[in-house]
Each structure stands twice: as structure tokens, then as C-alpha cells.
Amino acid sequence: MGNLKDMVNMIPGASKAMGDNEIDEDSFKHIEALIYSMTPKERSNPKIIDISRKKRISKGSGLDVQELNRLLKQFEQMSKMMKMMQGGGSGKLMQMMQGMK
Numbered sequence: 001m002g003n004l005k006d007m008v009n010m011i012p013g014a015s016k017a018m019g020d021n022e023i024d025e026d027s028f029k030h031i032e033a034l035i036y037s038m039t040p041k042e043r044s045n046p047k048i049i050d051i052s053r054k055k056r057i058s059k060g061s062g063l064d065v066q067e068l069n070r071l072l073k074q075f076e077q078m079s080k081m082m083k084m085m086q087g088g089g090s091g092k093l094m095q096m097m098q099g100m101k
Contacts, residue, residue, distance in 0.1 A: 033061035034071055046072055 035043065037060030042049055049057070049072065058065045 030061070030063055030067060031071055034058075034063060034068055037061040046075060 034057060037057045038049075042053060042057070049068075054065050054068050058068050061068075
């Protein structure tokens with residue numbers, strides 16, 4: 001498909017918000033391990049992931065529960081941003097992105 005930087009450049013305003021920050025694609029390998037340790041049902045509905053599921057996913061990926069919690073929080077924030085983009089809240093979205101730096 002292309003690399004991650006190419007994908008980010010396709011998102012309106014994302015390349016400007018990121019500035020000169022480089023994307024390290026190797027840093028996404030742990031995220032991939034966590035996602036592959038989830039069931040399809042957990043991937044489609046992360047809200048069902050309770051503590052016992054978190055422990056199983058963490059064990060399957062070889063990473064800590066804290067890493068999974070971080071991923072789930074980032075996913076939730078990204079979902080909120082996507083909803084803002086769809087709802088025309090681009091001003092709020094840009095404020096949120098500025099706060100993420």
C-alpha cells in the first residue's frame with residue numbers, strides 16, 4: 001500500500017499538524033502484536049475488553065497491560081477526532097491536535 005508517512009499525508013491537515021516529526025514505522029510493531037492478540041469481536045468493539053481480556057491480550061502479545069491501555073486510549077481519542085471531522089467540528093479538532101504535541 002505504501003508507507004505510513006504517505007498515508008498521513010493523505011489526511012487533510014495531518015501533515016501540517018505533525019510538522020517535521022518523522023514517523024518510525026518500527027514503533028508500530030508492538031501495536032500490531034496487541035491487535036493480532038485480540039479476537040475479531042474485540043477488534044470491532046474494544047469496549048468489551050475487560051481486565052481478564054486485557055491480561056490475555058497482553059500475554060499473547062508479550063507486552064504489558066499498560067501498553068494495551070495506552071493503545072485503547074489512543075483509539076478512543078482517534079475515534080473522537082474522526083467524529084468531529086464528520087460533524088464539521090474542524091476548529092475543535094485542530095485545538096485537540098495542537099494539545100497532543
